Each structure stands twice: as C-alpha cells, then as structure tokens.
Amino acid sequence: MAVVQQEPGTEERILAAARRVFIRKGMAGARMQEVADEAGINKALLHYYFRDKQRLFEGVFKGGAEKQFGCIWNSFNDSTELFDAIERFVAAYIDRMLEEPLLPLFIAQEMSRDPEGLRAFVDRGQASRQRFIRLVEEALAAGAIIDIDPRDLLVNMMALCAHPFVARPMLTHIHGMNDEAFRRMMLKRRKSVPEFIIRSIRA
Amino acid sequence: MAVVQQEPGTEERILAAARRVFIRKGMAGARMQEVADEAGINKALLHYYFRDKQRLFEGVFKGGAEKQFGCIWNSFNDSTELFDAIERFVAAYIDRMLEEPLLPLFIAQEMSRDPEGLRAFVDRGQASRQRFIRLVEEALAAGAIIDIDPRDLLVNMMALCAHPFVARPMLTHIHGMNDEAFRRMMLKRRKSVPEFIIRSIRA
DNA sequence: GTCTATATGTAGATAGAC
DNA sequence: GTCTATCTACATATAGAC
Known part of the structure; x- marks a missing residue:
C-alpha cells in the first residue's frame, strides 16, 4: 500500500x-463560527462531524495526553542519573512549549474549569513521576544531593519551565520583548534553568 | 465624624x-446573572450601577493593582540586602495568594485575552523591580552571589511562587491533597523556596 | 458531505412600574 | 434604587435541499 502525502480531509482540518x-x-x-472559518467550512458541517461543542472539545483533547506531553514524561526514561534527567526534562519541556506557547496556560485554565475533564493529561505521567522520584532517592543515597522532597523538586522544575509561558504577556511587556526575543530568552533558559536547579540541590 | 461598622451598600456588594x-x-x-445572584439583586439593578459587563469588569479591577499586588512589590522596600529581600518577597507573595488562590491564573488568563487591559497591574511595580535589580547588582559587586541576570532571577522567583497556584488542580489531584493539605504545602514552600533560590545563587 | 436557511436557547441590556 | 417584564443580539444546534 503506497503511502502518499494526503491532502488533509475535512475531519482533520476541523480538528486542527x-x-x-x-x-x-x-x-x-471559543466560538463554533471561528472554528468553522479556520477550517474553511460552515457551522452546519461542523455539527455534522461533531454533534456539539463539548464533543468537539473532547474529540480534540481526549486521549491526547500522549501527544501533548508524552515526549516530556518520556524524557525521564532516557536517564539513569538525576542531573542528566533534570537537563533532559527541562529541554524537552521548553522545546515542546516553544512549539505551542499557549498550551500551559490553556491546560491550567481548563483543569481549573473542569478538574475531572482533562485528568488524562495528569494520570498519564504517573509512571514517569515514579521513575523520577527513584532517581532522586538514588542521588540522595549516593550523597550527590542535599535532602529535598522529590515532589517539591518536581514542582520547582515544572514551575521554572512553565511559568514564563503562562506569564508571557506580562514578561514581554515588562522587558519590551517581541516574539523572537521571547524565544531567545527561553532558549537561554533551556541551559540556565538546569544549572539553577542543580546548583541548588548539589550536596 | 463617628466611624461605625457600616452594612455594605449595594454597590459594594456588587463589586465584591x-x-x-x-x-x-x-x-x-462569567455571567451577569451569577454576579446578580451572589450580590443578592437582579440583573437590571446590576446594569443600573454598571452600564455593561465591560464597565463592571473595569470597575472591579481598574486601579486595583495597588490593592492586588502592592504589598508584594512593597516587600522590596523593606530590605537593604538581597537575601533578605528574597525571603520577604516570597513570603509576601505566598501569603497574598493564599488569601486569593485563583488570582495568579486569573491575571495570566486576562492578560493573555487583552494584553492592553490589565497593564496597570504590571506597570505599577516598575520602581520596585528597579530597586530589586539594584540589590542584585550590589550583592554581585560585594561578591555575595554568582553572576546571574537579575531579570532571570526575578522570573525564577515569581515562577516558584506563582506556579503551584496556577497548577493547583493538577497538584492536588496528583498528590491527593485537599485544600488544607495544599495550604500546608504552600506554608512549607514559604520557607523552602527562598532556601532553594539562595543556595543556587550564593557565591 | 456540504450547503442555506432556520430554529432554539441563553446572555446582555433596556423599558417602565413602583 | 429596585423590581418585573421584555427586547435584542448572538451562539449553539437542527432541518432540509442539493
């Protein structure tokens, strides 16, 4: 079966x-009209594919945890040592969010609106978090780091990665940055954030 | 003129x-009906006091930067030395947000929706940020800290304070916390976050 | 599958009595 | 100043032709 570069069908255009x-x-x-416009169709057809707004929303994001964050959680699987894991995690997180800078704020927003709804985003990473916690415990046992709650450390890592995207309008205004300058700042942080963290926990 | 404990008038009840x-x-x-219900009045009266939703929104938040964040920015004015300033800032930030845990997400949301609108929240802190940057430069000159971009440091401080509130639904679910447990966690962070930061930048 | 036209529901806003 | 009733606008959703 020949695999050719397909024109995206209507359903895929709608989802995108x-x-x-x-x-x-x-x-x-969000407005259904706006979705229809961006997909190049009309509202009726939108409802033909996805009966209502709720189902459209679920069609877009249900089971999407893997696609959204998989590469980030998986970053823990590539490491056998904590400092390396931290570097990879931060790089994976920032790289992913540079592709879709509004994602962190969106997730936070929707989790706050409907805590049950996007729970899949969270549960998916359970195994990887466990793995991270083990790396912390091993580093502690080896005397490589100071005594720190692994969960607190993970919160700090996510905070340092995610917050600049959440607060982006504030930051860009304060520092008079355009999109390109913001990108450069995040690429610098890709290096400086792991250093910041590791300096803090190294024994 | 005797100052007595007044029953809150209608306008104040609406604003609250x-x-x-x-x-x-x-x-x-937000729904005007919901606001009316919580204020114990009807929609018509709501429009009598504030012509439309936009004006109600502005009535609530315009010029409120001082009330929202004043105590946080002002925390910099109480310090003559960087490490002390960091401790006070983190404590002020977390204390303020424990009073109103949804505020960080709300601000981020609305700044993203209308970057011009809530700009007052940002500009107000300009002088305090300048003061903070000077404290960093002085600490650097005194050889107390390593070489770090003061703006990056400030971003990190805000990230470590704000993110747990923004990601609160995620965190409480992951760790199976209730409201009281979340509060305890933040009270612990009130101490651990300054330590985390200072360990990282100390020369 | 895709459209035009229309129905239904809801939220914002106003009119007018008291 | 406060209410009931109503209007208008808009967003979601459906009917029905092609």
Whole structure:
C-alpha cells in the first residue's frame, strides 16, 4: 500500500482548527463560527462531524495526553542519573512549549474549569513521576544531593519551565520583548534553568 | 465624624460579588446573572450601577493593582540586602495568594485575552523591580552571589511562587491533597523556596 | 458531505412600574 | 434604587435541499 502525502480531509482540518481556537480562547471563549472559518467550512458541517461543542472539545483533547506531553514524561526514561534527567526534562519541556506557547496556560485554565475533564493529561505521567522520584532517592543515597522532597523538586522544575509561558504577556511587556526575543530568552533558559536547579540541590 | 461598622451598600456588594465571579470564571466565562445572584439583586439593578459587563469588569479591577499586588512589590522596600529581600518577597507573595488562590491564573488568563487591559497591574511595580535589580547588582559587586541576570532571577522567583497556584488542580489531584493539605504545602514552600533560590545563587 | 436557511436557547441590556 | 417584564443580539444546534 503506497503511502502518499494526503491532502488533509475535512475531519482533520476541523480538528486542527478547533485545536488552535480552543487553545487560543479556551472552551468558554471559543466560538463554533471561528472554528468553522479556520477550517474553511460552515457551522452546519461542523455539527455534522461533531454533534456539539463539548464533543468537539473532547474529540480534540481526549486521549491526547500522549501527544501533548508524552515526549516530556518520556524524557525521564532516557536517564539513569538525576542531573542528566533534570537537563533532559527541562529541554524537552521548553522545546515542546516553544512549539505551542499557549498550551500551559490553556491546560491550567481548563483543569481549573473542569478538574475531572482533562485528568488524562495528569494520570498519564504517573509512571514517569515514579521513575523520577527513584532517581532522586538514588542521588540522595549516593550523597550527590542535599535532602529535598522529590515532589517539591518536581514542582520547582515544572514551575521554572512553565511559568514564563503562562506569564508571557506580562514578561514581554515588562522587558519590551517581541516574539523572537521571547524565544531567545527561553532558549537561554533551556541551559540556565538546569544549572539553577542543580546548583541548588548539589550536596 | 463617628466611624461605625457600616452594612455594605449595594454597590459594594456588587463589586465584591463581581470580583469573586470574574476571578472564578474569567471575563469570558462569567455571567451577569451569577454576579446578580451572589450580590443578592437582579440583573437590571446590576446594569443600573454598571452600564455593561465591560464597565463592571473595569470597575472591579481598574486601579486595583495597588490593592492586588502592592504589598508584594512593597516587600522590596523593606530590605537593604538581597537575601533578605528574597525571603520577604516570597513570603509576601505566598501569603497574598493564599488569601486569593485563583488570582495568579486569573491575571495570566486576562492578560493573555487583552494584553492592553490589565497593564496597570504590571506597570505599577516598575520602581520596585528597579530597586530589586539594584540589590542584585550590589550583592554581585560585594561578591555575595554568582553572576546571574537579575531579570532571570526575578522570573525564577515569581515562577516558584506563582506556579503551584496556577497548577493547583493538577497538584492536588496528583498528590491527593485537599485544600488544607495544599495550604500546608504552600506554608512549607514559604520557607523552602527562598532556601532553594539562595543556595543556587550564593557565591 | 456540504450547503442555506432556520430554529432554539441563553446572555446582555433596556423599558417602565413602583 | 429596585423590581418585573421584555427586547435584542448572538451562539449553539437542527432541518432540509442539493
């Protein structure tokens, strides 16, 4: 069976458009008309493919945890040592979010609106978090780091990665940055954040 | 003129109710009906006091930067030395947000929706940020800290304070915390975060 | 599958009595 | 100043032709 570069079908165009609109405006702010426009169709057809707004939302994000964050959680599987794991995690997180800078704020928003709903995003990473905690315990046993709660450390790592994206409008305004300058700042942080963390926990 | 404990008037009840609803649901998700209900009045009266939703929103948050974040920015004015400033800032930030845990996410959300709108929240802190940067430069000149971009340091401080509130639904679910457990965690971070930062930058 | 046209529901806003 | 009732606008959703 020959695999050719397909024109994206209507359903895929809808999903892609809906994804962009939902992430930009959130569930509450998104408009079916806007999705239809971006997909190059009309509202009726949108409802033909996805009966209502809720189902469209789920169609876009259900089971998508793997695609959204898989590469980030998996970064823990590539490491056998804590400092290396930290470097890889931060790099994976920032690289992923540079592709879709509005994602962190969107996830936070929707988890706050409907805590049950996007739970899949969280549960998926359970195994990887366990693995991370073990790396911390091993580093502690080896005398490589000071005594620190692994969960606190993970919170700090995610905070240092995610916050600049969440607070992006504030930061860009304060420092008079454009999109390109923001990108450069995040690429610098890709190196400086692991250093910041490791300096803090090294024994 | 005797100052007595007044029953809150209608306008104040509206402002308080609107504030709660806006912060809980965001501008897009908030409903005038819900505000009216919480204020114990009807929609018509709401429009009598504030012509439309936009004006109600501005009535609640315009010029409120001082009330929202004043105590946080001012924390820099109490210190003559960097490490002390960091401790006070983190404590002030976390204490303030424990009073109103949804505020960080709300601000991020609305700044993203309308970057011009809540700019006052940002500009207000300009002088305090300058003061902080000077403290960093002095500490650097005194050989107390390693070479670090003061702006990056400030971003890290805000990240470590704000992120747990932004990601609160995720964290509470992952760790199976209730509200009280979350509060305890943040009170612990009130001490551990400054230590984390200072360990990282100390020369 | 895709469209035009329309129905239904809901939220914001106003009119007018008291 | 506060209410009931109503209007208008808009967003979601459906009917039905092609």
